[in-house]
Amino acid sequence: MEMQSVGAAFIRPGQLLTDRTALSAARRWTQAVSEADGVCVIHLSPGADPCEITAELREQGLRASPNHVFRGQPLFFGGPASRPFPVPPIPHKPGRSHSDVVVGLLDTGVAKHPWWAGTDWYGQTAPEDGDATEGSQAGHGTFIAGLLARQAPGAALRVHRVLDGDGVSDEATVARALFRMRERPPHVLNLSFGGHTFDDRPPQLLGDAIAALQDTVTVACAGNTGSDRPFWPAAMPNVVGVAAVDASEERRAPYSGYGTWVDACARGDWLTSSFLDGGDFAGYATWSGTSFATALVAGALADAAKSEPAKEVARRLFDSEDARQIPDLGVLIPASL
Known part of the structure; x- marks a missing residue:
C-alpha cells in the first residue's frame, strides 16, 4: 500500500482514523468510511490533509489520528546486522513442560518449524498464516516465536498476522487486531514493530485498543532508530518499551532507541x-x-507468569529497587537462552 512521509513519520495518504463519535464532525472531508472492530477509517476527499484534520478534531475533544505506518525489523541507524544470516541447526527440544500462560504475537505470521510441530497453538495458527514465508521480512515472526518458545517453555502462542512480508503495517490494521483480542486476551502481548507519529504524540486509536486489554502486559520494541525520539507503541505509559543492549549486556546497542520512555x-x-x-x-x-x-523480555514475563498474574510480575520486576537499571534503557532483563 502507498505511504507518505509527514513530519518525519509515515502515514497512509488520504486516510484518517476515528471512532463513531467523530464521524459527524468529519463529514465535510469524508469521501467514504470503512468501519470494523472499533475503528473507522475515513477516506478523505482529494486535497484534504489528515494531519490538519486530526488537529482540528482533537481540539474539539474528539479521537482522531492519521493512519500511521508501522514497521518491523529494518535498522535505521548502524547495527551489526540489518538482515538475518543462516546458522547451523540450534539444539532445542520443546520438552513436556506445560504452562497456562498465553503470549499474543502480532507480527508477520509464523511458519512451520520442528520446534512447534504437534503443538496445539500452531495447529490453530497455521491456516491464518499460510503466506508467512513470502517477503523480505517474512521470517521475522518465526524468529520471534522461537525466542518466545525458548524463553517461556510450555507457554502457548496466539499468533495474528498484522505485518506483511516486508514488515509493514499501519495503525488501523493493528488496532483492529487488538480489538478482536478482547474476548480472549493473552497474558502477555509481543509487539515487535512500531513507528513515529506526525506530532510525536501517542496514536489515539491504537492507545484505546491496548488499554482495552486491561489484564494483558503489552511489550513493544523501542525501535532501531538510534535516537531518543518516542517510538510508538513502546513509548505509551501502559506499554513496556524495550531497548537492545549489545552481547556484553553492558552497553546500548548502537542502533537501539532509548530515552526516559523506555x-x-x-x-x-x-x-x-x-x-x-x-x-x-x-x-x-x-x-x-x-x-x-x-521477545526476550516478553518471554521472561510469560515464564514468570506461570505462578502469578502477569501484571503482578511486571509490577514487581520494574518497581524493584534491586533490579539493575541502565540509564535511558530501563531494567536489564538478562537473556536465559
Missing part, C-alpha cells in the same frame, strides 16, 4: 532462533534488533 532492555545483538526453511536457510538464523530484545 522501561526495559535485553540483549539484541546476534541472537539465534528459528527461521524459514528455504534458500540459504535451513530453518535457523542469527539476527539483531530491538524486535528480538522485546
Whole structure:
C-alpha cells in the first residue's frame, strides 16, 4: 500500500482514523468510511490533509489520528546486522513442560518449524498464516516465536498476522487486531514493530485498543532508530518499551532507541532462533534488533507468569529497587537462552 512521509513519520495518504463519535464532525472531508472492530477509517476527499484534520478534531475533544505506518525489523541507524544470516541447526527440544500462560504475537505470521510441530497453538495458527514465508521480512515472526518458545517453555502462542512480508503495517490494521483480542486476551502481548507519529504524540486509536486489554502486559520494541525520539507503541505509559543492549549486556546497542520512555532492555545483538526453511536457510538464523530484545523480555514475563498474574510480575520486576537499571534503557532483563 502507498505511504507518505509527514513530519518525519509515515502515514497512509488520504486516510484518517476515528471512532463513531467523530464521524459527524468529519463529514465535510469524508469521501467514504470503512468501519470494523472499533475503528473507522475515513477516506478523505482529494486535497484534504489528515494531519490538519486530526488537529482540528482533537481540539474539539474528539479521537482522531492519521493512519500511521508501522514497521518491523529494518535498522535505521548502524547495527551489526540489518538482515538475518543462516546458522547451523540450534539444539532445542520443546520438552513436556506445560504452562497456562498465553503470549499474543502480532507480527508477520509464523511458519512451520520442528520446534512447534504437534503443538496445539500452531495447529490453530497455521491456516491464518499460510503466506508467512513470502517477503523480505517474512521470517521475522518465526524468529520471534522461537525466542518466545525458548524463553517461556510450555507457554502457548496466539499468533495474528498484522505485518506483511516486508514488515509493514499501519495503525488501523493493528488496532483492529487488538480489538478482536478482547474476548480472549493473552497474558502477555509481543509487539515487535512500531513507528513515529506526525506530532510525536501517542496514536489515539491504537492507545484505546491496548488499554482495552486491561489484564494483558503489552511489550513493544523501542525501535532501531538510534535516537531518543518516542517510538510508538513502546513509548505509551501502559506499554513496556524495550531497548537492545549489545552481547556484553553492558552497553546500548548502537542502533537501539532509548530515552526516559523506555522501561526495559535485553540483549539484541546476534541472537539465534528459528527461521524459514528455504534458500540459504535451513530453518535457523542469527539476527539483531530491538524486535528480538522485546521477545526476550516478553518471554521472561510469560515464564514468570506461570505462578502469578502477569501484571503482578511486571509490577514487581520494574518497581524493584534491586533490579539493575541502565540509564535511558530501563531494567536489564538478562537473556536465559
